[in-house]
Amino acid sequence: MxxxxxxxxxxxxxxxxxxxxxxxxxxxxxxxxxxLPNEKKIDGRALAVWKKHIIKNNQLNFEEWKKIIASELGTDKEPxxxxxxxxxxxxxxxxxxxxxxxxxxxxxxxxxxxxxxxxxxxxxxxxxxxxxxxxxxxxxxxxxxxxxxxxxxxxxxxxxxxxxxxxxxxxxxxxxxxxETNTEESPADENFKKFQTWMRACHSKNIVELNDLNLEISKRKKRGYHNFMNFCINKLSFCCRHIVHNKEHAQSNEEMIFIRKFCKHLKLKTLVLLLKEIQSSIYYLERNANSKILFLSLSINLFKIFDEN
Missing domain, CATH: 3.40.50.300 (P-loop containing nucleotide triphosphate hydrolases)
Structure with missing residues (x-):
């Protein structure tokens, strides 16, 4: 296409x-x-062999591919x-x-x-x-x-x-x-609940709820905080696509219900500003900013964006 x-x-x-x-x-x-196995001598042939088999069987899996490598390329090394x-x-x-x-x-x-x-x-x-x-x-x-x-x-x-x-x-x-909207219980479900709470607290300026969330988020190690921020970026990016394409998704799970309601009264410009603020926070986090202070400062900036847009 x-x-x-x-x-x-x-x-x-x-x-x-x-x-x-x-x-x-x-x-x-x-x-x-x-x-591919780490062998330069098969590198050139391997792609042609893979193309031949994937065209015949578009559901070729990894274990089948390993067997093909062994039989046709003559190596048992792990790809x-x-x-x-x-x-x-x-x-x-x-x-x-x-x-x-x-x-x-x-x-x-x-x-x-x-x-x-x-x-x-x-x-x-x-x-x-x-x-x-x-x-x-x-x-x-x-x-x-x-x-x-x-x-x-x-x-x-x-x-x-x-x-x-x-x-x-x-x-x-x-x-x-x-x-895919994480319908199974996983760490992503926990992140989504926190994302949902955070967006609602910032939109309604709920300081008490925000403070509780800040204490919880600040307990995470740097990587955990980083992963949560990336999760939020992923969800806000999806919200942008949802608004641009104006597409109704078939799922009606908790996540999609929230996203539909969240996007209903927001402009694309607002979402883009939210994304920029969160991306900036990752920049400062990587330069060893205090995560508790950073999250509070970021949330105040999100307050202003919701207020002004």
Missing amino acids: LNCYQLKNQEPCGVCNACLKLKALNHPDLHLILP AISSEKISQITSILKLRNFEAKKRIVLIWYAEKLNTVASNKVLKMLEEPPDKTYFIFVASDKDELIDTVKSRLERIHVKEKISAQISKTPNTNNESDYAF
């Missing part, structure tokens, strides 16, 4: 030159990153995504596009990024190249580091939908594709 020459009702035509190249995974502006591969892609992205207006970077089994590679990806996401789209495919999102997850829009794809995947996806069918 991103590079189709003949879009019809916002759907790719499937027959133009760009669509055919993407279908064959051979478009020069499609950059593929996948877990991973190395920092060298991310560096290569970073260098390519500094160049002009080959033929399309937009580039796509697809990271398959993104949870297999090693620590150094994850940090390089994070830097790439913080300063993304123009007109470049990153797609992270993961079977276990919890294995991705929080700072990377916070910069992604998560889409849950149900299992056993190969018939639908083999066709052009219908992005309006939310039974197959849906924004």
